[in-house]
Amino acid sequence: VERLLDLENVQVHFPMREGLVKAVNGVSYHVNKGEVLGIVGESGSGKSITARAIMRLLPKRAVDAGGTIRFRPRDGEEIELSALSRNSRAIRQVRGNHIGMIFQEPMTALSPVHTIGTQIMRTIQLHKGLSRSAARERAIDLLAKVRLPRPAELVDAYPHQLSGGMRQRAMIALAISCDPSLLIADEPTTALDVTTEAQILDLLKQLQAELGMAIIFITHNFGVVADIADRVSVMYLGRILETASVDDIFYEPKHPYTQALLRSIPRLGVDQGRRLPTIPGMVPDPFSVPQGCEFHPRCSHARAGLCDVKAPPERRFGSQMSRCHIADQFVQEPVHV
Ligand code: SF4
Ligand code: MG
Numbered sequence: 001v002e003r004l005l006d007l008e009n010v011q012v013h014f015p016m017r018e019g020l021v022k023a024v025n026g027v028s029y030h031v032n033k034g035e036v037l038g039i040v041g042e043s044g045s046g047k048s049i050t051a052r053a054i055m056r057l058l059p060k061r062a063v064d065a066g067g068t069i070r071f072r073p074r075d076g077e078e079i080e081l082s083a084l085s086r087n088s089r090a091i092r093q094v095r096g097n098h099i100g101m102i103f104q105e106p107m108t109a110l111s112p113v114h115t116i117g118t119q120i121m122r123t124i125q126l127h128k129g130l131s132r133s134a135a136r137e138r139a140i141d142l143l144a145k146v147r148l149p150r151p152a153e154l155v156d157a158y159p160h161q162l163s164g165g166m167r168q169r170a171m172i173a174l175a176i177s178c179d180p181s182l183l184i185a186d187e188p189t190t191a192l193d194v195t196t197e198a199q200i201l202d203l204l205k206q207l208q209a210e211l212g213m214a215i216i217f218i219t220h221n222f223g224v225v226a227d228i229a230d231r232v233s234v235m236y237l238g239r240i241l242e243t244a245s246v247d248d249i250f251y252e253p254k255h256p257y258t259q260a261l262l263r264s265i266p267r268l269g270v271d272q273g274r275r276l277p278t279i280p281g282m283v284p285d286p287f288s289v290p291q292g293c294e295f296h297p298r299c300s301h302a303r304a305g306l307c308d309v310k311a312p313p314e315r316r317f318g319s320q321m322s323r324c325h326i327a328d329q330f331v332q333e334p335v336h337v
Contacts, residue, residue, distance in 0.1 A: 003072065004182055004214050005031040005054070010067035010082070012049050012058060019287040023049045023062070025238035031182065036208060036215045038229030038246070040222055040261065042283055045235040047218045051184050054216075055101060056084050056091045073098045074181045096127035100175030104187040106167040109174060110159045116143070116170045117155035123177050142173040145210075147203060165196040169203065176207060183208075186218045201227055222265050226250060231319075234258050237284070237294045244320040254315075254322035254330045256299045293325065301326060 012024035024046045031037050039047045052058050054069055069082040071094065084091040095101075103109060111119060120139040124130055130138065136155065143151035146169040159167055168188065175183060185204065189197040205228060208215055217228055225232050226246060233243040234257060242255035253259045260279040281298035284290055290297055296307040306325055315327040322330075 001032040003030050004033045006070045008068045010053055011065035012053055013063045013065045014061060021286040022238050027240055029233050031214050034212050034214055035230045036217055036228050038225035038232040039218045040225055040232060041235035042220055046238040047235050048186050051186055051218060054081060056086050097178050098180055099182045100180040101184045102171050102175045102188045104190045106171040109171045112159055115156050115158055120174050120177050127178050142177055146173045168200055180213055182214045184216045222261050237289055242322045248320050254327045255324045256301050257295050
């Protein structure tokens with residue numbers, strides 16, 4: 001397997017009046033060519049900020065506090081993204097040619113005052129140097145590729161003329177217009193109804209297979225990850241607590257936080273109308289992250305004198321990583337069948 005992206009000990013801080021928030025607190029992960037990495041976590045776990053660090057699109061008040069991010073484009077030299085500034089020519093090349101991004105809200109990416117076609121054509125013309133008519137043809141092809149109906153007409157439509165699901169498809173068309181080797185999808189289906197969500201997930205899987213691109217799929221929904229990811233990383237309070245293949249995550253989770261998240265997924269037909277267990281306690285406020293293991297106040301396995309004192313190291317089991325003192329004690333226990 002070839003590595004496309006490597007994050008090593010990435011740190012992003014937000015200096016606030018109340019104190020320093022370590023929104024991304026030493027995150028390391030990698031993405032192989034053509035694979036789907038799911039990043040799961042509750043809101044505020046740092047998953048979107050990490051994605052923004054990759055794209056060099058951090059909010060203005062964020063401090064890039066260290067770590068390295070390396071990217072190897074399909075045909076080209078390795079690029080150290082962490083060394084690039086937000087508006088550098090090099091990062092704009094990367095955003096236009098190598099890494100696409102889609103969001104929960106399509107209007108984050110689409111302009112309300114230009115037609116879908118104009119927006120796609122502008123991107124293609126800028127980065128691929130195509131003529132106007134060739135770019136228009138390509139825009140229509142892209143709209144067909146994301147399975148929008150009547151692409152030759154929709155190319156002249158404005159975003160507000162489309163339904164939510166169609167806008168999502170148009171945003172995906174724009175994101176893949178330069179044939180990226182990596183697509184970062186930040187909760188792209190969170191605002192959609194269940195049926196449209198399933199259709200968009202299907203579309204992303206088809207495109208991933210067709211175009212051979214890798215995807216970082218960010219979500220708070222573990223059920224969605226089962227559907228699309230090859231490997232999964234679970235984030236909590238700015239750290240990755242567990243990384244494993246999708247099978248290992250679901251059938252042999254080695255971190256109590258992952259286990260708790262899995263118990264709170266509704267099972268079709270079984271849990272309808274039943275109250276699901278939720279993880280006890282609240283996500284601690286980011287100004288007072290607990291000592292030792294940051295999950296210990298909510299962990300049913302926590303050991304006094306250990307978990308509240310000493311930060312757990314990364315424990316490795318083959319390709320599986322768990323940041324828990326007692327990770328080796330979790331033998332196979334299927335959580336869902
Ligand atoms: Fe729970 Fe301790 Fe493991 Fe943290 S290190 S997840 S508190 S058992
Ligand atoms: Mg987010």
